[in-house]
Amino acid sequence: MSRRTAAALLLCSLAAAGCSDRGAWRAELVEVPEVWLEPYEAADRVRLAEARARLERELELRSTTGAQAAAAFGELGRIYAAHELDHAAEACFVNAAALDPGDRRWPYFLGVLAQGGRRFDDAVARFRLALELAPGDGPTLVRLGEIELERYRLEESRAFFEAARDDPDTAVAAEFGLGRVAAAAGEPGAAAEHFERVLAGQPDASSVRHPLAMALRRRGDEDGAREQLARAGSGRVQTDDELIDGLSELVVGARSLLLRGDRAREEGDPETALRHYRLTVEADPDLDLAHHALGTLLAERGETAEALVHLERATELNPDFPEAHYNLATLLLRSGRRDETLAALDRVLSLDPGHADARLRRAALLRDGGELERAREDLEAILARDPRQVEAIENLAGLLVRGGAHDRAEALLRSALAAEPPAAERARLEAARGFVASQRGDAAGAVARYRRAVAADPAFADGWFNLAVVLAAAGRHDEAATAFSEVVQRQPLNVRAHLGLGLGAMAQRRWPEARAAFEDGLRELPGDPHLARALAELLAACPDPAVRDGERALELAETAYRARPEGEVAEVVAMALAEAGRYEEAAAVVGRLLARAEQVAAPAAVRERLAAARERYARGEPARLPGE
Numbered sequence: 001m002s003r004r005t006a007a008a009l010l011l012c013s014l015a016a017a018g019c020s021d022r023g024a025w026r027a028e029l030v031e032v033p034e035v036w037l038e039p040y041e042a043a044d045r046v047r048l049a050e051a052r053a054r055l056e057r058e059l060e061l062r063s064t065t066g067a068q069a070a071a072a073f074g075e076l077g078r079i080y081a082a083h084e085l086d087h088a089a090e091a092c093f094v095n096a097a098a099l100d101p102g103d104r105r106w107p108y109f110l111g112v113l114a115q116g117g118r119r120f121d122d123a124v125a126r127f128r129l130a131l132e133l134a135p136g137d138g139p140t141l142v143r144l145g146e147i148e149l150e151r152y153r154l155e156e157s158r159a160f161f162e163a164a165r166d167d168p169d170t171a172v173a174a175e176f177g178l179g180r181v182a183a184a185a186g187e188p189g190a191a192a193e194h195f196e197r198v199l200a201g202q203p204d205a206s207s208v209r210h211p212l213a214m215a216l217r218r219r220g221d222e223d224g225a226r227e228q229l230a231r232a233g234s235g236r237v238q239t240d241d242e243l244i245d246g247l248s249e250l251v252v253g254a255r256s257l258l259l260r261g262d263r264a265r266e267e268g269d270p271e272t273a274l275r276h277y278r279l280t281v282e283a284d285p286d287l288d289l290a291h292h293a294l295g296t297l298l299a300e301r302g303e304t305a306e307a308l309v310h311l312e313r314a315t316e317l318n319p320d321f322p323e324a325h326y327n328l329a330t331l332l333l334r335s336g337r338r339d340e341t342l343a344a345l346d347r348v349l350s351l352d353p354g355h356a357d358a359r360l361r362r363a364a365l366l367r368d369g370g371e372l373e374r375a376r377e378d379l380e381a382i383l384a385r386d387p388r389q390v391e392a393i394e395n396l397a398g399l400l401v402r403g404g405a406h407d408r409a410e411a412l413l414r415s416a417l418a419a420e421p422p423a424a425e426r427a428r429l430e431a432a433r434g435f436v437a438s439q440r441g442d443a444a445g446a447v448a449r450y451r452r453a454v455a456a457d458p459a460f461a462d463g464w465f466n467l468a469v470v471l472a473a474a475g476r477h478d479e480a481a482t483a484f485s486e487v488v489q490r491q492p493l494n495v496r497a498h499l500g501l502g503l504g505a506m507a508q509r510r511w512p513e514a515r516a517a518f519e520d521g522l523r524e525l526p527g528d529p530h531l532a533r534a535l536a537e538l539l540a541a542c543p544d545p546a547v548r549d550g551e552r553a554l555e556l557a558e559t560a561y562r563a564r565p566e567g568e569v570a571e572v573v574a575m576a577l578a579e580a581g582r583y584e585e586a587a588a589v590v591g592r593l594l595a596r597a598e599q600v601a602a603p604a605a606v607r608e609r610l611a612a613a614r615e616r617y618a619r620g621e622p623a624r625l626p627g628e
Contacts, residue, residue, distance in 0.1 A: 029095050029098075030091050030094050030095060031091060032055075032073075032076070032088055032091040032092055032095070033087060033088050033091065035048065035080070035085050035088050037049065040083065040253060040256065041253030041254070041255055041256055042253070043252045043253045043254075043283070044083060044251060044252055044253035044256055047079065047250070047252055048079060048080075048083065048085075051075060051076045051079045052076060054072060054075075054076075055072045055073065055075075055076045058072040059072075066099040066100070067099065067100055069095075069099050070095070070096045070097075070099035070100035070103070070106075071096075071100070073092045073093070073095040073096040073099065074092065074093065074096035074100075074103070074105065074106060076092045077089045077090075077091075077092030077093045077096060077106075077109065078109070078246075078247060078250060079250050080092060081109060081112075081113070081247055082247040082248065082249075082250035082251050083250075083251060083256070086113050086116070086117070089109070089113065090110060090113050093106045093109045093110045093113070094110065097110065102133065103133070104129075104130045104133035104134045104137070105243060107126045107127070107129040107130040107133070108126070108130040108139075108140060108243060109243065110122075110126040111123045111124075111126035111127040111130060111140075111143065112143070112244065114126060115127075115143060115146075115147060120147050120150065120151060123143075123147055124144065124147055124148075127140050127143055127144050127147075128144070131144070136163070136166060136167065137167070138164045138166075138167025138168075138169050138170030138171075138173075138174070139167075139169070139170060139239065139240075139241040139242075139243070139244075141160045141161070141163045141164035141167070141170065141174070142160070142161070142164045142170050142173050142174060142177060142239060144160040145157045145158075145160035145161040145164060145174070145177045145181075146177065148160060149177065149180060149181060152184070154181050154185050157177065157181050158178065160177075161174045161175075161177035161178045161181065162174070162178070164177070165178075169239070169240035169241075170239055170240070171201070172197075172198055172201040172202050172205075172237060172238075172239075173237055173238075173239040175194045175195075175197045175198045175201070176194070176195070176198045176205075176208060176237045178190075178194045179191045179192075179193075179194030179195040179198065179208075179211065179212075179215075180211065182194060182215075183211060183214070183215055188214075188215040188216070188218035188219040189215075189219055191211070191212075191215040192212060192215040192216055192219060195208050195209075195211055195212035195215060196212065198237060199212070202237060202238060204235045204270075205235050205236060205237045205238070206231065206232055206233030206234065206235040207232065207233060207234055207235055207236055207237075207268055208237060209228040209229070209231050209232040209233070210228070210229065210232045212228045213225040213226075213227075213229045213232065216228060223489065226489050226490075227489050227492055230459075230461075230489060230491065230492070231492060233268070234267075234268030235268050235270065236267065236268040236269050238269070238271055248260065248272075248275060248276060248279065249279070251279075252283055253283065254283040254284035254290060255280075255287075257276050257277075257279045257280040257283055258276070258277070258280045258287070258289060258290055260272075260276045261273045261274075261275075261276030261277040261280060261293060262293065270297065270300075270301070273297060274294075274297055274298075274301075277290065277293050277294040277297060278294065280293070280294070281294055281310070286317060287317075288313075288314045288317035288318035288321055288324065289314075291310040291311070291313045291314040291317065291324075292310070292311065292314040292321065292323065292324045292327070294310045295307045295308070295309070295310030295311035295313075295314060295324075295327065295328075295331075296311070296327050298310065299311070299327065299330070299331050299334075304331060304334065304335060307331055308328075308331055308332075308335070311324060311327055311328040312328060314328075315328055315344075315347075319347075320351055322347075322348045322351040322352040322355060322358075325344050325345075325347045325348045325351070326344070326345070326348045326355065326357065326358050328344050329341045329344035329345045329348065329358070329361065330361070332344060333361070333365070338365060338369070341361075341365060342362065342366075345358050345361060345362040345365070346362075349362070353381075354385060356382050356385070356386070356389060356392070359378045359379075359381060359382050360378075360379075360382065360391055360392060360395065362378055363375040363376075363378035363379050363382075363392075363395060364395065366378065367395075367398075367399060367402075372399060372402065372403065375395075375399060376396065376399055379392045379395055379396040379399065380396070383396070388416070388419060388421065388425075390416070390421065390425045390428050390429065393412060393413065393416050393429065393432070394428060394429070394432045396409075396412060397409040397412050397413055397432050397435075397436065398432070398435065400412065401435070401436055401439050406436055406439065406440050409432075409436050410433065410436050413429050413432050413433050413436070414433075416429050417429050417430070423456045423457050424456075424457045426456045427453040427454065427456040427457035427460040427463055428453070428460070428463075430449050430450070430452040430453035430456060430463075431449070431450060431453040431460070431462065431463045431466060433449040434446045434447075434449035434450040434453060434466060434467075434470070435466070437449055438470055443470055443473065443474050446470045447467065447470055447471060447474070450463055450466050450467035450470065451467060453466075453467075454467060454486070458486075459490060461486075461487050461490040461491045461494070464483050464484075464486040464487045464490070465483070465484070465487045465494070465496065465497060465500075467483045468481075468483035468484040468486075468487065468497070468500055469500070471483060472500065472503075472504055472507075477504045477505075477507055477508050480500065480504050481501055481504050481505070484497045484500040484501045484504065485501065487500075488501065488520075492524045493524055493525060495521065495525055495528050495530055495531060498517060498518065498520065498521025498524070498525070498531060499518075499521070499530060499531065499534060501517035501520075501521075502514045502515075502517035502518040502521070502531075502534055502535075502538075503534070505517055506538065506625070509543075511538070511542050511543070511544040511547045512544070512546070512547060514538055514547075515535065515538055515539070515542075515547050518531055518534050518535035518538065519535065522535065527559060527563070529559070529560040529563035529564045529569070530560075532556040532557070532559045532560040532563075533556070533557065533560040533564075533568075533569055533572055535553075535556055536552075536553045536554075536556035536557035536560060536572050536573075536575075536576055537553075537557075537572045537575060537625075538553075538625075539552055539553035539556070539576070539579070540553035540554075540557070540572065540575040540576040540578070540579040540622075540623065541575050541579070541622070541623040541624050541625045542624075542625060543624055543625060543626075548579060550576060550579030550580035550581070551580055553575070553579055553580070554573070554576035554577060554579075554580050556576075557569070557572045557573040557575070557576040558573060558576075560572065561573050567593050567596070567597075570589055570592075570593055571589075571590065571593065571610075571613070573589055574586040574587075574589040574590045574593075574613065574617065574623075575622070575623040577589065578616075578617050578621075578622040578623060579622050579623075583617045583618070583620050584617075586617040587614050587617040587618050590610055590613045590614040590617060591614050593610050594607065594610040594611055594614060597610055
C-alpha cells in the first residue's frame with residue numbers, strides 16, 4: 001500500500017482542513033488495520049487483497065461520494081467478517097455506518113461483533129439503532145433478547161422475544177428464548193410449553209429436549225423428563241439470519257469452508273455444515289476430504305443416493321483413505337450391496353489392519369453369510385489387540401453359541417466380567433450371558449442375567465427389551481409390560497417395544513390396554529406399518545365391542561398394506577372390510593389369497609385358515625379374536 005493510500009484510511013492522519021478538497025466525509029474515517037493474509041488459502045488471500053485494493057482505489061478518486069465509500073467499506077467489512085478478521089471488519093463497519101447512517105446493515109454487523117466480544121452495552125446500542133432502521137426485524141430482536149437474557153434482565157428479554165415471534169423467520173428461535181426466560185424465572189410449566197412449540201416447529205432441534213426435560217422434572221413429570229432426556233441430542237435451533245448467513249458465500253478457499261462446515265457440525269448445526277460442505281465441493285471438486293465430509297453428512301440424513309456419489313468420489317480421489325472406504329462400506333451395506341460392502345471393508349483393513357469397527361462389521365457380514373471361521377478370525381484379531389473390546393467379546397460369544405459351544409461362550413463372558421469392566425460394559429456382558437442361557441433353554445437363568453444387566457446400567461434399553469421378551473415368552477406378561485415400558489421411556493421410537501406392550505395386553509385379554517399401547521406407538525411412529533396392522537386387527541376383530549372400530553381398522557389396514565403388500569396384511573384388510581359390513585369385498589380378498597396359496601402349494605394350515613375365512617365372510621360373519 002502506498003503511503004498516500006494508507007493515509008486515506010487513517011483518521012489520525014486526516015486533518016479536516018487538509019481533506020476539504022477530497023470530501024468532508026473523509027474526516028470521519030477511522031483506521032482500518034492491515035491484516036496478515038499468510039494463513040489463508042491462495043483463493044482467499046486473493047479475494048481479501050482485491051477487496052482492500054478496491055477500497056483504496058475508491059478512496060483515491062476525487063469523485064467518490066460518501067455513499068460510494070460507505071458501500072466499499074461495508075463490502076470490505078463483510079469479507080473481513082466472513083474470514084473472522086473481526087477487528088478489521090469492525091473498523092470498516094464503523095466507517096460505513098458513519099458515511100451511510102441510513103443503512104441498517106452496518107449497525108447490525110457492529111452489534112454482532114460486539115455481542116461476540118461480550119461488549120453487551122455497545123451491542124445493545126448498535127442493535128437498537130438497527131431496529132430503528134428496520135422495525136420488527138426478527139434477527140435483531142432475537143439478538144437483543146439473547147443479550148438481555150445473558151444479563152439476566154428477564155422482562156426486557158421476554159419483551160424482545162415476544163416481538164420476534166411476529167417474524168416467521170425467527171418465530172421458533174423466539175419460542176426457544178421465551179422458554180429459557182421462563183425457566184430462569186422459575187416458571188417450569190410455561191418453559192415446557194415454549195420448548196414443546198420449538199420442537200413442533202423444528203423436530204431436529206434435539207438439544208432443546210434437555211431443557212424441556214429439566215422443566216418437566218421441576219413440574220413433577222418425572223416420566224416425561226426421562227423420555228426427553230433419552231431423546232436429547234445436539235441438534236440446535238435454526239434461525240434464518242440473511243445478513244450473517246450470506247457471509248459464508250464470501251469465503252472461497254475450499255479448506256476454510258471445510259473447517260467451517262466441521263465446526264458447524266460439531267456445534268450441532270447440520271444445515272450450516274451442509275451448506276459449507278457443498279460450497280467446499282464447488283470450490284475444489286478434487287478435494288477428497290470435501291466429498292468425504294459431504295457424503296458422510298448426507299448419509300446421516302438418509303440421503304443415500306447422493307451420499308454414495310460423494311463417498312465413491314472420495315475413494316476415487318484418494319484410494320488410500322481408510323475412513324472414506326469405511327463410510328462407503330456402511331452406506332453400501334445399508335443399500336443391501338453385500339459383496340461391494342465386503343470389498344470396501346477389505347480395502348479398509350488392507351490400509352489399516354487395526355480398524356476395529358471395520359473388522360467388527362466384516363465379521364458380522366461373514367457370520368450372516370455362514371462363513372463362521374473367517375468371522376471368528378476377525379473377532380479374535382480384534383481381541384488380540386484389545387482383550388477388553390466388549391462388542392467383539394459379545395459377537396464371539398454369539399458365534400460360539402451358534403456352533404453349540406455354550407460352555408466356551410459362558411467362560412469367555414465370565415472371564416471378561418472378572419476384569420471388572422465399567423457398569424455399561426458389565427451390563428452388555430451380563431446381557432450376553434442372558435442370551436447364552438436363553439439359547440440353552442434356561443429361561444430362569446436368562447431372566448436373572450438380564451435383570452443383572454439392567455441393574456448394572458438402568459439406561460441399557462436393549463437389556464430391558466431382551467428381559468421383556470424372555471418374560472413374555474414365559475407368560476409373565478405383567479413383568480414383561482414393566483420391562484417394555486422401560487424401553488419405551490428410553491427409546492420412544494422403538495416399534496418392537498410398543499408392539500410388545502400391545503401384544504402382551506392382548507395375550508391377557510386386556511383389550512382397552514392393548515388399544516392404548518398401539519395408539520401410543522402410532523403417535524410416536526405415525527404410519528408405521530407394523531403398529532398399523534396390529535391396531536387394525538384389534539379394531540376389526542376384538543371381542544370387546546367398545547374397542548372395535550371397523551372404519552378406522554380399514555384405514556389402518558390399507559395404510560399397512562400399501563407399505564407391506566403381503567398376504568398376512570391383506571388378511572387384516574379383509575377383517576376390517578368385514579367389520580365395516582363389506583362382507584362380499586372381504587370374501588373376494590381372501591379368495592384371491594386362497595387361490596394364490598393353492599398355486600404355490602402353501603402349507604395346508606394356511607389354506608385351511610383362508611378357506612374358513614372366506615366361508616365366514618360369505619355367511620356375513622365378522623372375524624373375532626379368541627376372547628372370554
